[in-house]
Amino acid sequence: MKKNIVVIGAGTMGNGIAHTFAQSGFTVNLVDVKQENLDKALKTITTNLDRIIAKGNLTEEEKAQTLGNIKTFTDIKDAVTTADLIVEAATENLDLKLRIFSQMDELAPENCILATNTSSISITQIAAATKRPEKVIGMHFMNPVPIMKLVEIIKGYSTSKDTFDVIFEMSKNLGKVPVEVNDYPGFVANRILMPMINEAIETLYNGVAGVEEIDTVMKLGMAHPMGPLQLADFIGLDVCLAILNVMYEGFKNPKYAPNPLLVNMVMAGKKGVKSGEGFYDYSESKKAEKVSKMFLK
Numbered sequence: 001m002k003k004n005i006v007v008i009g010a011g012t013m014g015n016g017i018a019h020t021f022a023q024s025g026f027t028v029n030l031v032d033v034k035q036e037n038l039d040k041a042l043k044t045i046t047t048n049l050d051r052i053i054a055k056g057n058l059t060e061e062e063k064a065q066t067l068g069n070i071k072t073f074t075d076i077k078d079a080v081t082t083a084d085l086i087v088e089a090a091t092e093n094l095d096l097k098l099r100i101f102s103q104m105d106e107l108a109p110e111n112c113i114l115a116t117n118t119s120s121i122s123i124t125q126i127a128a129a130t131k132r133p134e135k136v137i138g139m140h141f142m143n144p145v146p147i148m149k150l151v152e153i154i155k156g157y158s159t160s161k162d163t164f165d166v167i168f169e170m171s172k173n174l175g176k177v178p179v180e181v182n183d184y185p186g187f188v189a190n191r192i193l194m195p196m197i198n199e200a201i202e203t204l205y206n207g208v209a210g211v212e213e214i215d216t217v218m219k220l221g222m223a224h225p226m227g228p229l230q231l232a233d234f235i236g237l238d239v240c241l242a243i244l245n246v247m248y249e250g251f252k253n254p255k256y257a258p259n260p261l262l263v264n265m266v267m268a269g270k271k272g273v274k275s276g277e278g279f280y281d282y283s284e285s286k287k288a289e290k291v292s293k294m295f296l297k
């Protein structure tokens, strides 16, 4: 059984992935270029474990074991020498991912599977940066990782059945529900979600309704736990824009063209929760109040 996991990138997704593997008994080497991000990740994991304890679903001893399963590294070389599986969750940038995969290919043991948590970049293209494309696969966790059950398992053009089977089973061992998906732009989750978010923005842009009105229709009318505009704020408007552009380019289909309001907001630095403002205002004094001045006609 594959036991030694390396997670590259200790941001939003990386800390959640490390937490999930460690809590399921795997040993995890967590790597980031910035020590402060590693420190922050360990803090977040500790807080999240305390939350699970408060709900009665974990003991103090299991928390200690989970944290004991995680080691942090700033140099990938030291982290991957005995890896069975590396899950890359670094910043969403094609050149960066190609560089990391070529480096992992050089440094990791021959049998090690190389997975990526990318939301939108082609697994086939990433695999082509290595000499082991049959061992490269998409493992698309959802945010927040310890809570969300789904993992999209994305087969690149050259991913072997062996690699797929190992990752599918391993996802089940993490208590997740894996779903098999082929490698086309947006995979399944974002191919369906992003056009809905884009259409919600278009509806706002056309003045059909305001921010809260659109979100309320989708929450109360369609039983969505969160409206599409608030969800876009949580995902990050820059991330939504990047994914739409990948689908627009990938399919050469205007139906995926990002709405100009989304483009403008990203250019203005309004990226949602992470920047303090998107369709809602997340500053301390306002706490998710809609930014009505900008959108309501």
Ligand SMILES: NC(=O)c1ccc[n+]([C@@H]2O[C@H](COP(=O)([O-])OP(=O)(O)OC[C@H]3O[C@@H](n4cnc5c(N)ncnc54)[C@H](O)[C@@H]3O)[C@@H](O)[C@H]2O)c1
Residues within 6 Å of the ligand: 008, 009, 010, 011, 012, 013, 014, 031, 032, 033, 034, 037, 088, 089, 090, 091, 092, 093, 096, 100, 117, 118, 119, 120, 140, 141, 142, 143, 235
């Ligand atoms: N945020 C989401 O909701 C979400 C959901 C699913 C998938 N994803 C995908 O997960 C990946 C990570 O996204 P995130 O939201 O966690 O990003 P993030 O910006 O929160 O974290 C990225 C981390 O990668 C680190 N990093 C950058 N270059 C590195 C390198 N060479 N080596 C090691 N670490 C490096 C950064 O320092 C940062 O800590 C992306 O591919 C993204 O598309 C994100």
